[in-house]
Amino acid sequence: MDHLAMMVEIEHLSKYFGPVLAVSDVSLKIGRNEIVGLLGNNGAGKSTLMRMLTTYLPATSGRMTVDGFDVLTQSQDVRRRIGYLPESIPLYPEMRVEEYLRYRAQLKGLSRCKVRPRIEHVLGRCRLGEVRRRQCGTLSKGFRQRVGLADALLAEPALLILDEPTDGLDPGQKQEALALLRDLGREHTIVFSSHLLGEVESLVNRIVILRRGHLALDKRIEELREEADRERTLRFEVRGGREAVDGALRNCSLGESARSVRYNPLPDGWLQGELRLPGSLDPREDLVRQITGAGVGLRHIEFHRPSLNDRWNEINNRDVASLAAAPSA
Amino acid sequence: MSDPTDILPQAAGPTGAPEGPGPSQIVDDELAAPRMVGIAGLMALIIGFVAVGFGLQDRAFAIGPGIGLLCLFAGLTGLIVHAFMEDEAALKLAYFSGGVTGAVAGTGVLFLGDWSVAARALGMVIALSALPLLLSVARGGTPGQSVLGLVPRGLLAAGSLLLAGGLAWQFILGERGDFESIGLPLALSILGAAYFIGVLGFLGWESELSFRAGWMATLAGLGVALLALVRSVLHESGVWQAQGTAYFVPAGYLIVAVSLLVAAAAYATVSDRPTLVVARRELQGFFYSPIAYFVLVSFALATWFSYQNFLGNLAEGRVLEPILNYYVVELFLILCLLFSVPLITMRLLSEEKRAGTLEVLLTAPVDEASIVLGKFIAAFIMFLCLWLPFMLYLLALPVGAQPGFDFRPLLSFGVALAASGAGFVAMGLLFSALSGNQLIAGALTLVGMIGLLVPYIMQFRLMETSGWGTVLGHISFLTGWESALEGKLIPRQWVFSVSLTVFCLFCSVKVLESRKWK
Numbered sequence: 069m070d071h072l073a074m075m076v077e078i079e080h081l082s083k084y085f086g087p088v089l090a091v092s093d094v095s096l097k098i099g100r101n102e103i104v105g106l107l108g109n110n111g112a113g114k115s116t117l118m119r120m121l122t123t124y125l126p127a128t129s130g131r132m133t134v135d136g137f138d139v140l141t142q143s144q145d146v147r148r149r150i151g152y153l154p155e156s157i158p159l160y161p162e163m164r165v166e167e168y169l170r171y172r173a174q175l176k177g178l179s180r181c182k183v184r185p186r187i188e189h190v191l192g193r194c195r196l197g198e199v200r201r202r203q204c205g206t207l208s209k210g211f212r213q214r215v216g217l218a219d220a221l222l223a224e225p226a227l228l229i230l231d232e233p234t235d236g237l238d239p240g241q242k243q244e245a246l247a248l249l250r251d252l253g254r255e256h257t258i259v260f261s262s263h264l265l266g267e268v269e270s271l272v273n274r275i276v277i278l279r280r281g282h283l284a285l286d287k288r289i290e291e292l293r294e295e296a297d298r299e300r301t302l303r304f305e306v307r308g309g310r311e312a313v314d315g316a317l318r319n320c321s322l323g324e325s326a327r328s329v330r331y332n333p334l335p336d337g338w339l340q341g342e343l344r345l346p347g348s349l350d351p352r353e354d355l356v357r358q359i360t361g362a363g364v365g366l367r368h369i370e371f372h373r374p375s376l377n378d379r380w381n382e383i384n385n386r387d388v389a390s391l392a393a394a395p396s397a
Numbered sequence: 398m399s400d401p402t403d404i405l406p407q408a409a410g411p412t413g414a415p416e417g418p419g420p421s422q423i424v425d426d427e428l429a430a431p432r433m434v435g436i437a438g439l440m441a442l443i444i445g446f447v448a449v450g451f452g453l454q455d456r457a458f459a460i461g462p463g464i465g466l467l468c469l470f471a472g473l474t475g476l477i478v479h480a481f482m483e484d485e486a487a488l489k490l491a492y493f494s495g496g497v498t499g500a501v502a503g504t505g506v507l508f509l510g511d512w513s514v515a516a517r518a519l520g521m522v523i524a525l526s527a528l529p530l531l532l533s534v535a536r537g538g539t540p541g542q543s544v545l546g547l548v549p550r551g552l553l554a555a556g557s558l559l560l561a562g563g564l565a566w567q568f569i570l571g572e573r574g575d576f577e578s579i580g581l582p583l584a585l586s587i588l589g590a591a592y593f594i595g596v597l598g599f600l601g602w603e604s605e606l607s608f609r610a611g612w613m614a615t616l617a618g619l620g621v622a623l624l625a626l627v628r629s630v631l632h633e634s635g636v637w638q639a640q641g642t643a644y645f646v647p648a649g650y651l652i653v654a655v656s657l658l659v660a661a662a663a664y665a666t667v668s669d670r671p672t673l674v675v676a677r678r679e680l681q682g683f684f685y686s687p688i689a690y691f692v693l694v695s696f697a698l699a700t701w702f703s704y705q706n707f708l709g710n711l712a713e714g715r716v717l718e719p720i721l722n723y724y725v726v727e728l729f730l731i732l733c734l735l736f737s738v739p740l741i742t743m744r745l746l747s748e749e750k751r752a753g754t755l756e757v758l759l760t761a762p763v764d765e766a767s768i769v770l771g772k773f774i775a776a777f778i779m780f781l782c783l784w785l786p787f788m789l790y791l792l793a794l795p796v797g798a799q800p801g802f803d804f805r806p807l808l809s810f811g812v813a814l815a816a817s818g819a820g821f822v823a824m825g826l827l828f829s830a831l832s833g834n835q836l837i838a839g840a841l842t843l844v845g846m847i848g849l850l851v852p853y854i855m856q857f858r859l860m861e862t863s864g865w866g867t868v869l870g871h872i873s874f875l876t877g878w879e880s881a882l883e884g885k886l887i888p889r890q891w892v893f894s895v896s897l898t899v900f901c902l903f904c905s906v907k908v909l910e911s912r913k914w915k
Contacts, residue, residue, distance in 0.1 A: 160682065
C-alpha cells in the first residue's frame with residue numbers, strides 16, 4: 069500500500085513509566101477512513117498508546133507517524149491533524165459550552181471567519197443546541213461527552229482519537245454515541261478505545277486488542293467473522309441412545325467431521341451434541357431426517373459461531389509470554 | 398383492569414413538562430431579592446446624596462460626607478445589580494431614563510467651571526455609573542429587537558466621540574502650553590474611554606463589533622504614538638519648539654508610552670495568537686471565581702487603610718520627602734501583598750493539571766511557551782489591577798487640596814512595581830507548575846514572597862558590617878520601590894526582578910515539557 073495512504077504508522081513502540089512497562093513493542097498501521105476499535109482491560113496500555121499518538125506523551129522507543137508527520141519531531145503538524153477526546157473529558161466548569169468551543173477553535177488556529185460556522189456545525193452534529201448557553205460544570209455526563217466530541221471535531225481533523233467515548237453512558241446514550249461515530253467514520257479515520265467488544269462489533273472495521281501492553285490481536289472485522297465461520301459448530305439436542313445418534317450421523321454425508329461429535333448430558337436427561345463443520349456445509353435437513361428416522365427424539369438444532377467475546381476471553385486467558393514471542397496472533 | 402395511568406400521579410402538566418414540586422413555585426418570586434436590593438440601593442443613594450450635598454456646602458448633617466460617599470457607592474451598586482436582573486419592561490425603562498439623566502447631568506456638571514472640584518468629581522462618578530444602567534436595558538435583547546441593539550452601538554459611538562474629542566482638546570491645550578484648563582478634556586476622555594471599554598465588555602470581547610472596535614483602537618493607539626513620537630523628536634532636535642514638555646515628561650514620551658500601551662491592550666483583545674487566546678481565557682476565568690473579587694476587595698481595603706494612615710501623617714506634618722513612602726511602605730499593605738500574590742497565581746497551572754485540562758490544551762497546536770506566557774500575562778494584569786484603587790485614591794490628593802502635587806515619582810514607582818510584580822507572578826506561576834495541588838502551590842508562593850522580603854530586613858543589619866548589605870539592597874524589591882518613589886529608576890535594582898521573571902518563566906516551560914523526559 070502507498071506510504072501516504074496510511075493515516076497512522078506505529079513501529080516497535082514501547083513506553084516505560086519508570087520500571088513499569090506500559091506499552092511493549094507495538095507495531096500497527098491504520099489506513100484512511102478506517103474505524104479501529106482499541107480494546108483491552110484497564111491498564112492494558114490503551115490510553116497510554118493514545119496519549120502517545122496525540123503527542124502528549126513521548127515514546128520510550130519506536131516511531132510513530134500521523135498522516136506522514138513524525139509524532140516526536142513534527143508534533144505541531146500532528147496536533148493540527150488530530151481531534152482528541154480524553155477519557156475524563158476535562159472541561160472548564162465556569163465556561164459556557166459555546167464559549168468553550170470558541171476558545172478551543174481559536175487555540176486550534178481556525179481563521180476568524182470559520183470559527184462561527186464550525187461551531188454551529190459541531191453544535192448541530194453533536195446535538196448540543198439546547199445546552200449551548202449552559203456552563204460546562206452543570207452538564208450531565210452524556211452532554212460532557214458530546215461537548216468533548218464537538219471539541220475534537222472543531223478543526224475538521226483527519227484523525228479522531230477517542231478514549232472510551234461510550235464509557236459511563238446509559239444504554240440509550242451509548243446507542244446514540246455509536247450511531248454518531250458510525251456517521252463520522254465516513255469522513256474521518258477514527259481510533260477509539262473501549263472495554264466492551266460486543267458493543268463495538270457493529271461499528272468498527274478493525275479490532276486491535278492490547279493485553280498488558282502487548283499487541284494481542286490485530287484483525288479486520290471480516291477476517292474475524294471468517295475465522296468465526298471456520299470454527300462454527302452444529303449443536304443439537306436429542307433424547308435416545310448415543311449409538312443410535314452416532315448411526316444416524318454416519319448416514320449423513322458429513323465425512324470425517326461425523327467422528328468429531330462431542331456429547332454433553334443436559335440436566336433434564338436430554339443430550340447435547342456438538343460437531344465441527346468444515347466450510348459452508350449445511351447438513352441440517354439431512355440430519356433431522358436421519359435422526360428422527362432412527363427413532364431418536366430431536367428438539368433443537370442450530371449453527372453456533374464463537375462470538376467476539378469468546379475470542380476476547382480466549383486472548384485474556386492466554387499466557388503473556390507466548391504473546392511476547394508472537395505479538396500478532 | 399384499570400388504565401395504568403389512573404394509578405400513577407399526574408406526572409405531566411398541561412404543557413407536557415414535568416411539574417416538579419419545587420422550582421416552578423420559586424420562579425414566581427425569583428425577582429424579590431434583586432428588587433429588595435434595588436429598593437435598599439435607592440434609599441442608600443438618596444441618603445448618600447443628601448449627606449454629600451450637605452458636606453459640599455459645609456453644612457452639618459446626621460452623617461458625614463465620607464459615610465455619605467460610601468452610601469452613595471453602595472446605593473449605586475445595589476441599583477445596578479437590580480437593573481441587570483429586572484425583567485419588567487417598565488422598570489427597565491425607568492432605569493434607562495435614570496441612566497440617561499445621570500449621564501447627561503454628570504457630564505454637564507463637568508463643564509460648570511465655577512463648581513468645586515469635589516462636586517465635579519461627583520458628577521464624573523454619576524456619569525460613569527450611568528453606563529451600566531443604560532446598558533441594562535439591552536440585556537437579553539434578541540436580534541429582532543433592533544431598538545435595543547442600537548443602545549450599545551449608540552453608547553459606543555458616544556464613548557468614542559468623547560474619547561477622541563477629549564484627547565484632541567488635550568493635544569491642542571498642550572501645544573498652547575495651557576495646562577490650567579486641561580482637567581475638563583482629561584475627564585471627558587476618561588469618561589469616553591470608560592464608556593468605550595464598558596460597552597465592549599458588555600457585548601463580549603468575541604462579538605463582531607468588539608473585534609472591529611479593537612482593531613480601530615489598536616490603529617488609533619499606534620497613530621497617536623507615532624504622532625507624539627514625531628512631535629517629541631522634532632522638539633528634541635530643536636527643529637520645532639513644543640510647549641507641552643513639562644506635562645508630557647520629557648517632551649511627550651509619556652504620551653508615546655501610554656498610546657503604545659493602549660494599542661497593545663486593544664491588540665490583545667482581538668488577536669488570535671495562542672498566547673493571547675490563553676491569556677484572555679485565564680483573565681476571564683479570574684473574574685468567574687470568587688477569589689478574584691475577594692483579593693481585589695481586600696486589597697482595595699488595605700490600600701484604603703494605608704491611605705487613611707498616610708493622610709493622618711500628612712495632617713500631623715510628620716512626613717519627610719519622598720512623602721509617598723509613607724503610603725506604600727506600610728506594614729499592612731505589604732502583608733496584604735504577600736497574601737494576594739499566591740491567591741492570584743496558585744491555580745494557574747496546578748488547577749489545569751488537577752482537572753486534566755492541561756492534556757487537552759497540550760494536544761491542541763499550542764506549545765508550552767505560549768501557555769506559560771499567556772497565563773503569566775493574565776496573572777500580571779490581575780496583579781496590576783490590584784493596584785488600581787491605590788492609584789485612584791492618590792488622584793484624590795491633587796484634586797482635593799494640593800495643586801503642586803508632583804505625579805512623576807508615581808510614574809517611576811509604576812515601572813518599579815511592574816518589574817517586581819512580574820517577578821512575583823512568575824515565581825507563583827513556577828510553583829503552580831510544579832504542584833498539582835493549588836494549596837501547596839499557594840503555600841510555596843507565600844514562602845517565596847516572604848523570602849523576597851527578607852533582604853529588605855536583613856540589609857540594614859548587614860549594611861554596617863559587610864558588603865552584603867549593598868547586595869541585599871539590590872535584591873530587595875522594597876528598596877527598589879523606595880528609590881523609585883524618590884523619582885529614581887536605578888536599573889541595577891530591577892535586574893534581579895527581571896532575571897527572576899525570565900528564570901521562572903523558563904523553568905515553568907521546562908516543567909511542562911518535563912512530561913516528555915520522564
